[in-house]
Amino acid sequence: MAATPRTPPSTAPGAQPPMGLRERKKLRTRVAIRQATYRLISEQGYDATTIEQIAEAAEVSPSTVFRYFATKEDIVLTDEYDPLMAAVLRSRPLDEPPLESLRLMMREALSSFAIEEDEELRQRTRLMVEVPAIRARMTETMSDTAKLLSEVLADRAGRSPDDLPIRVFVAAVLGALREVTLYWGEHGLEGDLVEMVDAALDTLEGGLRL
The missing domain is CATH 1.10.10.60 (Homeodomain-like)
Incomplete structure (x- = not known):
């Protein structure tokens, strides 16, 4: 018998109402x-x-x-966190810088995932590194996440859902998440993933210094 599904904590900011x-x-x-x-x-x-x-x-x-x-790749990659991320992003103060809103949103989602489904997160990451089909499908599915988050940011800013600067900005942030996750998997899943994502966003914010 399957275990009772683990869902993101209902106490999280912007948590979704109970399901029917x-x-x-x-x-x-x-x-x-x-x-x-x-x-x-x-x-x-x-x-x-x-x-x-x-x-x-x-x-x-x-x-x-x-x-x-x-597809089989979708089974590995699909989780229940996109609605949580969108809800958290909507709950952030309107005058908060967009990068800070996305940073806090990603920190909360990753922390919840690591606590609730740590082994699944690790196995998924290993598969992203080892299976080219999963890595390719991950890039495709992230575009759906980017579209959802872009729409939320556009709504907060009173812009068109198809606003190009917002799309570019969200794509850059999710690209950073993708690269950090792959790096984490390529290096034996060592280190704190949340802290690594924070550091990557610091690079986006401050620019690359060589």
Whole structure:
């Protein structure tokens, strides 16, 4: 039986309202599929793990797996944190510098992930480094996150959701997150990921000094 899904703490600033029964059932199914996938990958490797095996381990049909996740890479990469990040960003003071708002948002999301799902975070990061298909898909899925966060920042600033400077700014911040995460994985998952992201954002803010 799948473990009870772990969701971001409800006490976090900007936390989402409680989900209805249908949403909770969907979340349980999604988490069960993801946990089964990670368990199988740990036992037999990424390439040897099939959708049929994942479905059997999660006690759902293969069609259910595909209804929730378009690809095997998506199972590894998808989490429940985009809505949390958007909510935290919306809750920040309007006069706060955008980089500081994004910094605090990322710090909260990463801290929650590390506390609630530390082993999943580590396994996901290892797979990002080891599996080219996952690394490529990560770049694609981050564009969805960038679009969501750009819309929130644009709304706060009274700008168009498609505002180019905002898109460039958010893409730069998420690019920093991507590179730090890969660096962390390439170097044995050593060091504090949150502190490393903070340092990367300091570089963005102050510029590169050689």
